[in-house]
Amino acid sequence: MMENTDGVKSFAYWEGYVRENEERLTGEERRHNTIYVNDVNVLQYPYTLIPNAGMWLQDSHKHITIYCTGETGEVVFHRDFRDDTENGPVHMHSTIEIGFVVRGCARQSFNGKEYRFREGDFWITNPNCYHCDIYHLEELFTVYFSISMESFDSAILGFVENSEIQQFLRVSLMRQKRIRQFLHFTRKSNGGDAAQLILSRILQEIIEKRTGYEDVVKGLTKRLVEELSVSYDFLIAMEEKRKLRDLLYQEVEQYLQKHYRDANIENLVQEFHYNEDYYNRLIREYSGQTYSERLKTIRLQKAEELLLDPDRSIEDIIVQVGYQSRSYFYEMFRQKHGVTPAQYRRKMQIEGRGAD
Numbered sequence: 257m258m259e260n261t262d263g264v265k266s267f268a269y270w271e272g273y274v275r276e277n278e279e280r281l282t283g284e285e286r287r288h289n290t291i292y293v294n295d296v297n298v299l300q301y302p303y304t305l306i307p308n309a310g311m312w313l314q315d316s317h318k319h320i321t322i323y324c325t326g327e328t329g330e331v332v333f334h335r336d337f338r339d340d341t342e343n344g345p346v347h348m349h350s351t352i353e354i355g356f357v358v359r360g361c362a363r364q365s366f367n368g369k370e371y372r373f374r375e376g377d378f379w380i381t382n383p384n385c386y387h388c389d390i391y392h393l394e395e396l397f398t399v400y401f402s403i404s405m406e407s408f409d410s411a412i413l414g415f416v417e418n419s420e421i422q423q424f425l426r427v428s429l430m431r432q433k434r435i436r437q438f439l440h441f442t443r444k445s446n447g448g449d450a451a452q453l454i455l456s457r458i459l460q461e462i463i464e465k466r467t468g469y470e471d472v473v474k475g476l477t478k479r480l481v482e483e484l485s486v487s488y489d490f491l492i493a494m495e496e497k498r499k500l501r502d503l504l505y506q507e508v509e510q511y512l513q514k515h516y517r518d519a520n521i522e523n524l525v526q527e528f529h530y531n532e533d534y535y536n537r538l539i540r541e542y543s544g545q546t547y548s549e550r551l552k553t554i555r556l557q558k559a560e561e562l563l564l565d566p567d568r569s570i571e572d573i574i575v576q577v578g579y580q581s582r583s584y585f586y587e588m589f590r591q592k593h594g595v596t597p598a599q600y601r602r603k604m605q606i607e608g609r610g611a612d
Contacts, residue, residue, distance in 0.1 A: 271311070298346050307470065310323055348387070351405070360398075378441040451488065455480060458477070512550065519551055566601070573597070
């Protein structure tokens, strides 16, 4: 079907559009800057007009037709390859890229390892993820679009339905950490059509550029990610999951170290968008403590540091580290040190003089 009842043009329509306008739109592939990342020479695609979109049409005769929108409007350029399998240029994007395999099997190399995205699969790559296409003799049709980090952040703000997807999106993408990452979505047996329809509309909005299309694309991106969380599974290597969990724990720990006075579990939910049970599991995994135990440990450590200042009153320190009850603080302090805060202070002063 070329167009549905909502007026959304299909991928088949846009494939025909490229073929019909190929001669009119043919131009030169834009040259880009290159940088070295871990001794790898990487092409940069510093898009200035975003969102933008593209299509990749690869045939069995070692010819590739690439359509894209950009600073100078629509353009079609071509690549040919000689070997049965050959790598394209290693490159990275300055944007978030979301793509879909309409037909065939897309092969890409990330950090020297080949990954295959089969018909019906989606992918999301972040700006720091350098990779290259692997050309092959099979026919291939993919569509993709790019959106800025800021727009992507705004589009998915508050998206919390799936903790692992949330972990990738918020920690790896939204917080712009320097990890090179991609996400691979595979369609479940009972869904996926809605996500494809949304992507078709995104492609149409970017190509036709009607008034306000940027805001429409932002809204559609949020709907697309939500639909992917429902109708798709996502694949990520176990070692990459570990990196992301490491990074998330570091974020949580840094937050507690900075906001220990006023921190509570509701603050963490608002800041990182996970449920309470998830934080307890994560913190226990890395520290051996529950959330409340970890916060208590940090507060006592801060109190120990403040007690080294003889000009600070103990009552002021108790409030400074987040407690209102003097008796409760004293009880916790004695449990850890076996002495009162005042006795601890005198002990540290004596030890300090002895060291001098």
